[in-house]
Amino acid sequence: MFIPSPSIFLLFALLPLASSIAIPQSILPTGQTVKQDIINIHNAVFELDATVQAYDGSPFPTSLVDGTPVLLGVAKIHEVNRAGFRHALATLPFTVPDSNDVISTVTNTVNKSIPSTTKHLKEKLPAFKEGLLIPVVIASLVLLLSDHDTFSAATFAKVNPGVGEAKIKEGADGVANIHNVIQDAILFYTANAV
Numbered sequence: 652m653f654i655p656s657p658s659i660f661l662l663f664a665l666l667p668l669a670s671s672i673a674i675p676q677s678i679l680p681t682g683q684t685v686k687q688d689i690i691n692i693h694n695a696v697f698e699l700d701a702t703v704q705a706y707d708g709s710p711f712p713t714s715l716v717d718g719t720p721v722l723l724g725v726a727k728i729h730e731v732n733r734a735g736f737r738h739a740l741a742t743l744p745f746t747v748p749d750s751n752d753v754i755s756t757v758t759n760t761v762n763k764s765i766p767s768t769t770k771h772l773k774e775k776l777p778a779f780k781e782g783l784l785i786p787v788v789i790a791s792l793v794l795l796l797s798d799h800d801t802f803s804a805a806t807f808a809k810v811n812p813g814v815g816e817a818k819i820k821e822g823a824d825g826v827a828n829i830h831n832v833i834q835d836a837i838l839f840y841t842a843n844a845v
């Protein structure tokens with residue numbers, strides 16, 4: 652019978668300790684993780700933008716099938732946003748360089764793609780109306796607005812004040828701008844629902 656040597660037991664006893672020291676450093680998200688999450692949202696928004704622009708509308712209930720790619724696009728944004736939200740909650744406060752990167756990324760990506768997508772979405776009102784999909788569009792926007800608000804609040808809580816007032820204002824303006832364009836699209840679809 653094989654009897655493990657005491658040193659093997661010692662090794663196994665120490666493993667959890669060693670890993671609890673070593674692993675968190677490598678798996679904890681950072682500002683760079685959150686920056687990548689913002690880029691992932693931007694890419695998913697671009698995909699949805701293309702899908703929305705390609706949607707020509709069709710009568711209900713065919714529209715449920717034709718509209719499926721739009722819903723899948725919304726689901727994709729929701730999924731990558733929630734990953735970002737979890738990372739923003741779990742990360743330590745950002746370093747100053749990471750805070751700078753995160754805010755610049757908002758400015759250069761989602762602050763451009765989201766306003767352009769909501770503009771195209773509004774132009775597609777007749778197509779979504781024909782398919783009786785207006786309630787679906789509104790519900791999707793409400794979901795994505797809540798996603799945006801919670802992700803940006805969690806992210807802002809980790810921004811290092813050392814990044815400076817001007818940069819913080821840039822980030823806050825971008826976040827507010829995105830909130831407003833989504834809110835505006837919700838109001839537009841609600842006002843034109845019938």
Ligand SMILES: *[C@@H]1O[C@H](CO)[C@@H](O)[C@H](O)[C@H]1NC(C)=O
Nearest residue numbers: 758762763766821824825828
């Ligand atoms: C964000 O986008 C809006 C237009 O939707 C623009 O007015 C604003 O300047 C942008 N923010 C930054 C920091 O570029």
